[in-house]
Amino acid sequence: MMKGIVKKFPGVVANDHVDLFVEKGEIHAVVGENGAGKTTLMNQLYGLLKPDEGEIYIFGKKVSFSGPGDAIKHKIGMVHQHFMLVNNLTAFENVVLGMEPRKGIFFDRKRAREEVKKLSEEYGLFVDIDAKIEDMPVGMQQRVEIIKTLLRGAEILILDEPTAVLTPQETKELFEILRKLKQSGKTIIFISHKLNEVMEISDRITVMRQGKATGNLITSQTNPREIARLMVGRDVVLTVEKTSREPGEVILEVQDLWVKDNRGLDAVKGVSFAVREGEIVGIAGVAGNGQTELVEALTGLRRVEKGRVLFRKHEITGKNPKILRDFGIFHIPEDRLRRGLVTAYPAYFNVILGRHMMFPFSKNGFLDHKEIRKFAEELFERFDVRPRNVDLPAENFSGGNQQKLIVARELSFSPKLLIVAQPTRGLDVGAIEFIHRTLLSMRDSGVGILLVSMELDEIFSLSDRILVVYGGEIMGEVKPEETTMEEVGLMMTGHRLEEIRR
Amino acid sequence: MNRRIWAFLVPILSVVFALIVAAVIIVLIGQNPLVAYKAMVLGAFGNVQAFTDTIIKTTPLILTGLAVGFGFRAGLFNIGAEGQMIMGGILATVVGMNLRGIPPALAVPLTMLFGILGGMAWASIAGYLKAKTGAHEVVTTIMLNWIASHLSSYLITGPLAVGSGTPKSPEIAPSAKLPPILTVGAMELTSGIVISVLSAFLMYILLEKTTTGYEVKAVGFNPYAAEYGGISISKNIVMCMAISGALAGLAGALEVMGQYHRFLGTLSGGKGFDGISIALIGQNHPIGIIFAALLIAALRTGSNNMQFVGVPKHIVTIVQGIVIFLVAADRIVRTIVIRKKVKR
Known part of the structure; x- marks a missing residue:
């Protein structure tokens, strides 16, 4: 889907001829160390940045985005690391913000609420849509962001380090949701640097290192050790050995x-x-x-x-x-x-x-x-x-x-x-x-x-x-x-x- | 070392650009800019008299520039150099008046010391308030400026008043006056310039070579990290305001001892505020501040001569304004760049 992407910033090549092929209906993980160029690559896919070289194809059609608006039109949605929600509005108000259903010149609250409720239930998101964002735990806020992208018709969801802020339980629930979305035919691009999560949730993996794509793996045929090696460029000990020791005073x-x-x-x-x-x-x-x-x-x-x-x-x-x-x-x-x-x-x-x-x-x-x-x-x-x-x-x-x-x-x-x-x-x-x-x-x-x-x-x-x-x-x-x-x-x-x- | 070249280049380019803009304006008012600038340069440096005048004007400006610049380095915005200079001048006068019969070797340092103490004490009030209550130094130093200004007016029209006409204090004892190095007509160039240049070098050593300088700059750059490093923020604030005030107080004392030999209402005359522009143009660097003070003083003396060829002296105000704007704008641009980096 993304071919030969090059993006240069002053002094660095953030993406050096990166290819990323994501199939419809799969969960595709993009892993790499910090600064490997994952977020830069995604920002180009979402129209926030323009590639210097390379081409982007969505559902086989060549596209060129001049902003996130274009990306949304092509059914791409992104959940950022930092949520973009209005704290003192309720969940459903946040979801419809910017595309509120109207009745004449008035905001059609009832219809907005209904639409959001339907989506939330359809994918098992279980969000209390009448609660204010500020009263919600982080995991719930993230779900509101997901509903936002779905309401805008997203078929391809980009999640940038979604588990960084979650507790283990919340992560588990998020993975459930992602699997449900996949079953209903959505495509998910999952950015992470946590190997165990990638192994658990993804179908295929693109590994990035220093701006280059260094690996294209099928999750069921690889192991964390191989991914880590591709990420770092050498063998890495994932769990450090701890000797038992009697503590002192x-x-x-x-x-x-x-x-x-x-x-x-x-x-x-x-x-x-x-x-x-x-x-x-x-x-x-x-x-x-x-x-x-x-x-x-x-x-x-x-x-x-x-x-x-x-x-x-x-x-x-x-x-x-x-x-x-x-x-x-x-x-x-x-x-x-x-x-x-x-x-x-x-x-x-x-x-x-x-x-x-x-x-x-x-x-x-x-x-x-x-x-x-x-x-x-x-x-x-x-x-x-x-x-x-x-x-x-x-x-x-x-x-x-x-x-x-x-x-x-x-x-x-x-x-x-x-x-x-x-x-x-x-x-x-x-x-x-x-x-x-x-x-x-x-x-x-x-x-x-x-x-x-x-x-x-x-x-x-x-x-x-x-x-x-x-x-x-x-x-x-x-x-x-x-x-x-x-x-x-x-x-x-x-x-x-x-x-x-x- | 890019940063250092940049810091050096920006003020110089700003001055060049400001002179070009001012030249355009001079053309617009129907005069020849080259003639005007030649007159200005001659007026500032053309003969011994002009040169002496420029150096005399430079002396207090170096010190007020240092006062503000030192504050900036410590993360403090000392707008109160004006008031601190007044208090330094007043205290130096009061002490100097009462030293008749004391030999110069004792009278000169004593008078100077009290001038320094005056500025120091005045600035410490703001420093103490900030350290204890968090009151912002910009607000408190502005208030203290007014108090100092009115207090001095009261003193030279009331308890300290002599003669008639312009309100003024009595003369200080002859032994407390700075002996002239060079006398040109009515002007006396005193060792004051040596003292202010020396102060700049002392400040350079303090900031760059000592442990105290390390702490001062650390607090200025990042107070949270400084606190983590075991540096007491409140102690630093009080100390830095005191040093800043001492420099401004010294400016006041030197004006009394070298120039007016008494306290006049016009003694400070905005030189404390000029310190802000000078610190900015000199990029808060002690040596840079010496040149910035020289620049401002030269513009002022040169502008009088420019009037003789039919160009109003206010042109230099334009030059000065543009220079400050450009130097400050550079900081705006750089601040934005740094902010962006942090966000990313």
Whole structure:
């Protein structure tokens, strides 16, 4: 359907003669690392970008789109990563927005509601069409987006990373819906970088790497290892080996912690737990259930309202980040651009952030640029940060290398306790493997690690113990080998462990 | 290093372009732009007298430019250089008046120090308010400008008033005056220019070579990351406003000690506000600010001479306006580019 697509941006070829053939009525996955050119390719198919070279055929007809309007006319619909919904309107109002049925000059609410209801039921979407968007969970909002495309007559649906924001249960339900849509003859293009999902849902797979299509596979005749190799260009270890290890002394103890969010509402409500040396404690949960506030409170970036935090039995509640680093508590923040880096600073300035006032970087109040550069060059070598140019501003590195920069910095000062939030968000398979390995080797050398992540796979493969948070409270504590994704998923939606196991 | 060349190129190109636009306007009013520009250059640099005048005008402009520029680097928009300069001038005058009989070696530094302290204290009020309550420095410094302006008017018409005519304070002690390096007619070029250029170099070293500079710029670029790096934001705000105010206060003190030898109502005369344009043209770089201040001062002195060949001096206001617009527009364009990158 798309043939020899070339799209160039200043300095990069985002799509280099990419061919994409999707058959009618199949679920076709497009996989690749971040920056491989998946979204660029889809934006051309949806008319948001114009290809520099190449041709697009829809149902055998050659087309040229000058905007999404043309794509919609050719029965193509797209569900974006970020939903485009009006929060204070109801589901059905959102669906008909821009093509409202009319009665004279008036909006025909009844007919609009009927039409949307029919579609919702036909494909088993079960959306409460009278609910306001702002009151809906993310999974439901996504379904509203799907109905929107269906109402506009879409036969080809493009879903851009649809599972990134979903809980395991919601993902399962989404897959049900996708299968139903397929049965009724719709064609689905499913963009993802999660291999297990691709294996589960797709019929065929196009793999992309560095702007090129590197593979065209039939799902039933391939395996995750082969896909990963095509994505990264080398063999990748998908699950890192974890050796069993007896944890040591308690290093971090949190007692009845209460923290408020930016609006002044309680975000963390009386949380207590402990982390021991040589142990990874994972905190699982859907985004926005108090994880950010918890991490910020533990790292001195947010006020603790009530409760205590102890580091090796020393009270560290409310201490500032500098003192915490002096103790040996280091922090990999969830938002690397906002918190982790001064992006306008060169890389060699960024690798000393937080330790910039210490010898040998600072001598009598003056920075020793030579010493800092030497240190940065060593780190770049050790952590394989690319390109090997310590003078480049941090903003010019790719997301994966920015993250490596932060990880390198926080690990290089012999931490005793690491507080790690979303360490692999937006990273590709290769970088994820590297960071997972690094965290495990830190654990094996006796460092206590608190790991906050929205990725359940990550939590399961790294953690020794898992705490699940919902609404600022801990729903339960489980061991990864003694629980299931379903159980954790239920806790993530607000069920306590005691209720589930009763 | 693209960025550095860019930062250097933009102001120069802006000046060239502004001069071309102004030339068109001069043609439109029926004059020869080449004649006008020649008169302007001669008026600014043509003879010792003109040159001296330009340098004298440059002296305070470097300091107010540095004051605003330093604030920008720390992420603060100090609009209050005008008020801080007034307070520096007032305090220097009050101290300088009372130093009769004290040797210059002591009187000069003492007067200067109090000028610096005056500006520093005035700016610290805004810094403290921002750190404690979050009150935006643009609002508070504008308010403080008015307070300083009215306070000084009151002082030189009331408690400090001498003589009749223009409201003015008594002269400072002779030993507190800056000794002239060069006397041309009624004009005295003092060591003030040396002090302001030195201040620029000090600021350069502070920003580029010290740990404090690292922290200041980190807060300016990204306060969240700075906080994460263990840098106290509120401490930085107060400190940076104080340094910024100190520079403006020094400008006021030098005007008193080197130029007027007393406080006059017209002492600051908008030089604090000129600091904003100068910092902008100088791209907040200490060395750039020296040249930007020289440019503005030269335009001002040169414009008087231009009037003799029949071109109104307000042409330079147009030149100045266009330069600022272009330099600022470059930042708008760059900001948009950066925003887009972040979104993607």
